Amino acid sequence: MSVLRLRARQPEPPQVDDWAGSLLLRAGRGDQTAFADLYDEIAPMVNGVVRKVVRDPSISDEVTQEVFVELWRLAARFDGSKGSARSWAATLAHRRAIDRVRSEQASRDRQDRDATLTAPSHDSVVSEVESTMDRARVRRALSQLSELQREAVELAYFGGHTYREVAVMLGVAEGTVKSRIRDGLIRLRDELGGEA
Amino acid sequence: MNDIDVHHLAAAYALDALDQRECEAFEAHYEKCDVCHTDVIAFRETMAHVGDSLALPPSPSLKDRVLADIAITRQLSPLVAPPIPLVSRRFQTSWPALAAAAVLVVVLVVGVITFTRGAGDDSFNDQLALVLEQPDARMIDLAVQGEFPGTFKVAWSQSMGSAALMGENLPVAPDGKAYELWLVTPDETMAMYVLDPAADGSVHRTFDAPAEPTAWAITMEPKAGVAVATGDIMYLAEV
Numbered sequence: 001m002s003v004l005r006l007r008a009r010q011p012e013p014p015q016v017d018d019w020a021g022s023l024l025l026r027a028g029r030g031d032q033t034a035f036a037d038l039y040d041e042i043a044p045m046v047n048g049v050v051r052k053v054v055r056d057p058s059i060s061d062e063v064t065q066e067v068f069v070e071l072w073r074l075a076a077r078f079d080g081s082k083g084s085a086r087s088w089a090a091t092l093a094h095r096r097a098i099d100r101v102r103s104e105q106a107s108r109d110r111q112d113r114d115a116t117l118t119a120p121s122h123d124s125v126v127s128e129v130e131s132t133m134d135r136a137r138v139r140r141a142l143s144q145l146s147e148l149q150r151e152a153v154e155l156a157y158f159g160g161h162t163y164r165e166v167a168v169m170l171g172v173a174e175g176t177v178k179s180r181i182r183d184g185l186i187r188l189r190d191e192l193g194g195e196a
Numbered sequence: 197m198n199d200i201d202v203h204h205l206a207a208a209y210a211l212d213a214l215d216q217r218e219c220e221a222f223e224a225h226y227e228k229c230d231v232c233h234t235d236v237i238a239f240r241e242t243m244a245h246v247g248d249s250l251a252l253p254p255s256p257s258l259k260d261r262v263l264a265d266i267a268i269t270r271q272l273s274p275l276v277a278p279p280i281p282l283v284s285r286r287f288q289t290s291w292p293a294l295a296a297a298a299v300l301v302v303v304l305v306v307g308v309i310t311f312t313r314g315a316g317d318d319s320f321n322d323q324l325a326l327v328l329e330q331p332d333a334r335m336i337d338l339a340v341q342g343e344f345p346g347t348f349k350v351a352w353s354q355s356m357g358s359a360a361l362m363g364e365n366l367p368v369a370p371d372g373k374a375y376e377l378w379l380v381t382p383d384e385t386m387a388m389y390v391l392d393p394a395a396d397g398s399v400h401r402t403f404d405a406p407a408e409p410t411a412w413a414i415t416m417e418p419k420a421g422v423a424v425a426t427g428d429i430m431y432l433a434e435v
Contacts, residue, residue, distance in 0.1 A: 025423065028271070035266060039259055047258075048250030057255075064254050065262055072266040076274040080420070083237045087244035094243070098212045138249035156213035157243065163213045182207040185239050192245040194238025 020085040021078075028075035035072055042086060043068070046093040053097035053160045063100050067093045094157070101160040141191035149184030152177050206232045210239035323402040324360040327353045338412060338431035346397065348431045350412050352405045363391065363399035374419045375399075375430075380411035390421040409435050 020041050026034035046067055051060040070092055078088060142150055155166045167177040202225045208214050209222050226232040327333055330353035338348040346366035352359035361377060369375060375391040386407065391399045391414075411434045415427035 028274070030271065032263065032266060036259070036263055039262060043259070044251035044253045045244070045247045047254040048252040049247045051252055052250050061255050061258055065258060065265065068262040069265045069269055072269055073272050076271055080423070081418075083240050084244065086248075087237075087240040090244040090247040091240050093247070094212055134245070134249045134251070138246055153211065156208065156211045157246075161213065162215045163208045164215060166213070178204055178208060181211065181213065182204060185207040185210065185242065188246070189238050189242040192242050194241045 020089075021080055024071070024075055024078050024085040024088075025080075027072065028078060035075070038071075038085075039068060042089050045086065046089055049090055049093045050097045052158050053094065054100055059100065063096050064093070067096050070096070098160045138192065141188050144191055145184050145187055149180045149187065152180040153184040153188070156181055202226075203229070203232060206235040207239055210236050210243060320360070320400040320402060323358070324351060324362075327351050327356060327358050327360050327402070330356050334435070336412070336433045336435065338414060338433040341429050341432050344430050346393075346431075348399075348412075348414060348433075350433065352409070354405070354408050357405055358402060359405040360402045361389075361391075361399060363393060364397065366393040366397045366399060368393065368397075369416065369419075372419050373416050374421070375414055376417040376421055376425070376427075378413040378415065378425060379405065379407060379409045380413060381407045382410055385413075385425065387421060387423050387425075390417070390419070411435060 020038060023034045023038040023041065027038055043064070047060065047064045050063045050067065051057065054060050054063055067089070071089060074092075078085060082088075083091075145153070151170065152163070152166055155161050155169060156163055159166075161169065163177045163181055164174055166181075167174040170177065202222060205214060205218060205222045206226070209219065209226070214222060222232075226236060328335070328351055332355050333351060333353045335349065335351040338350065340347075344367075347364050349362045350359060351362075363375075366375070369392075375393070377388040377391060379386045379388050384407075389401060389403055391401065393399050411432060413425075413429045413433075414431040415425050415429055417425070417427055
């Protein structure tokens with residue numbers, strides 16, 4: 001019987017997100033103190049993403065709570081080779097928030113068959129930025145996008161709409177929205193970095 | 197949907213902007229597609245930066261609620277791929293007690309938190325001396341498992357919970373790779389530290405030894421370190 005049993009893996013090196021990542025790995029071994037530290041580290045980001053999508057502060061609290069319980073449940077499955085802990089948490093947070101708004105949308109649609117897609121709310125992150133470095137950097141990056149790219153990315157990410165819905169909202173072809181989103185994200189990635 | 201269409205969904209996928217049907221189609225594709233895989237990882241990191249810019253502290257009471265919840269929430273086990281036995285005859289014959297390692301699940305911080313970094317050789321030597329002064333101190337050479345030029349020696353004290361590693365004449369790791377040290381117990385194989393030899397090929401490190409080792413091993417791994425060993429054992433000491 002061998003001592004070390006090895007597991008086949010993707011060849012690319014994992015991105016180890018030092019602080020949050022190491023806390024998450026410890027949490028994966030049941031370390032609640034590490035998880036509490038992780039909470040302090042990423043709760044504002046998680047809550048910010050959730051709040052941006054769901055809007056309502058009390059629902060936002062609820063979803064943020066669910067996100068952290070989910071992070072705890074899944075902590076042992078965190079795989080640094082598939083991205084940093086922060087991006088994993090941001091992804092989970094966004095998914096949960098989207099699930100919540102989509103299920104509410106679906107139930108509203110059922111109640112009201114005449115429901116049409118709500119008008120896009122165009123308050124962009126730009127109006128919310130403050131003087132922190134992060135915000136300034138993201139504002140700069142977003143300003144590099146064309147108006148159309150920014151609109152598509154924001155409606156999809158913050159509005160929680162599928163790109164098909166965004167196409168209806170903007171009155172353009174689906175393929176156009178798909179490429180705007182893609183071009184916009186590539187631009188953002190180049191400005192902000194795609195690394196942890 | 198053809199393949200080109202699927203590739204173009206990576207960005208929308210990273211924004212959760214696909215409907216369920218497309219989402220499933222994309223997920224089936226992207227696990228096998230390196231390009232999409234890399235794109236999605238990068239796009240998600242990008243959106244995490246955007247997320248940072250949205251940072252908004254949650255209600256102060258939320259932390260207590262979360263901590264109360266997790267205290268009564270069972271964690272899921274890690275996903276474990278089918279194991280591939282390590283090719284080391286000594287391993288395969290000598291430790292039947294380690295059968296439990298078959299379902300070995302390792303999730304460890306790669307030497308970030310508990311590691312005591314020596315600021316220089318003086319502090320390393322002091323720490324090594326301290327370890328060796330302990331009544332239960334042990335020192336052992338790691339045996340080379342093949343044609344590798346360097347040597348490793350490890351000293352540790354269980355009562356003190358500390359260890360010191362000395363490597364000499366080590367070749368520079370290939371690009372994107374690094375040596376990684378493992379502490380093996382009957383229950384698990386712990387990732388201890390990613391080692392970066394100095395210009396003269398030496399490594400002098402002290403670190404916390406959180407468990408009683410039945411073996412020490414060194415493998416070659418991706419530079420950032422891995423939680424589960426992927427490379428063959430290069431150096432090994434059975435205790």
